[in-house]
Amino acid sequence: xxxxxxxxxxxxxxxxxxxxxxxxxxxxxxxxxxxxxxxxxxxxxxxxxxxxxxxxxxxxxxxxxxxxxxxxxxxxxxxxxxxxxxxxxxxxxxxxxxxxxxxxxxxxxxxxxxxxxxxxxxxxxxxxxxxxxxxxxxxxxxxxxxxxxxxxxxxxxxxxxxxxxxxxxxxxxxxxxxxxxxxxxxxxxxxxxxx
Numbered sequence: 001x002x003x004x005x006x007x008x009x010x011x012x013x014x015x016x017x018x019x020x021x022x023x024x025x026x027x028x029x030x031x032x033x034x035x036x037x038x039x040x041x042x043x044x045x046x047x048x049x050x051x052x053x054x055x056x057x058x059x060x061x062x063x064x065x066x067x068x069x070x071x072x073x074x075x076x077x078x079x080x081x082x083x084x085x086x087x088x089x090x091x092x093x094x095x096x097x098x099x100x101x102x103x104x105x106x107x108x109x110x111x112x113x114x115x116x117x118x119x120x121x122x123x124x125x126x127x128x129x130x131x132x133x134x135x136x137x138x139x140x141x142x143x144x145x146x147x148x149x150x151x152x153x154x155x156x157x158x159x160x161x162x163x164x165x166x167x168x169x170x171x172x173x174x175x176x177x178x179x180x181x182x183x184x185x186x187x188x189x190x191x192x193x194x195x
Contacts, residue, residue: 002062007038010070014111026181033193043116045125065188078129088140088184094154097126136161140187144170
């Protein structure tokens with residue numbers, strides 16, 4: 001069966017982000033039989049979830065895995081619940097509709113230069129995608145206590161029954177993310193070709 005990893009980037013990020021690039025390179029090198037898909041997310045939360053759902057539903061014959069960083073971790077939680085997929089969350093947002101309230105108004109994505117507006121409606125849409133009762137066995141959650149954007153303890157509390165990796169210090173980008181890739185592929189139970 002074909003295997004695909006859907007990499008879901010965070011708020012104001014892109015497929016050009018360091019974690020997305022490192023993931024693609026690592027999988028291409030060691031697991032060339034696994035396809036990595038990392039779309040540029042639409043800035044409207046409803047549209048982003050529809051976009052990600054469409055990508056998955058275009059090929060439901062394959063085995064999907066999810067990784068999500070920050071806001072992408074919130075989206076990955078919703079999609080994991082919807083489709084019963086395994087997901088790795090990196091410094092995930094737990095209540096983004098509270099966090100992003102502070103930055104309502106015009107935003108510019110530093111990767112794409114897209115200018116768009118964050119609205120109150122977006123916060124309402126985000127709240128719709130909140131999953132209260134998660135299937136704990138589907139998640140590996142990696143947080144660093146030095147995250148300057150999110151309160152890592154929220155993720156520890158929400159995903160306490162899941163596989164948790166709590167690293168001291170670090171930051172929101174997840175320092176030394178590349179060292180975590182073997183743990184990620186082990187969680188997904190990926191096999192190298194001919195192994």
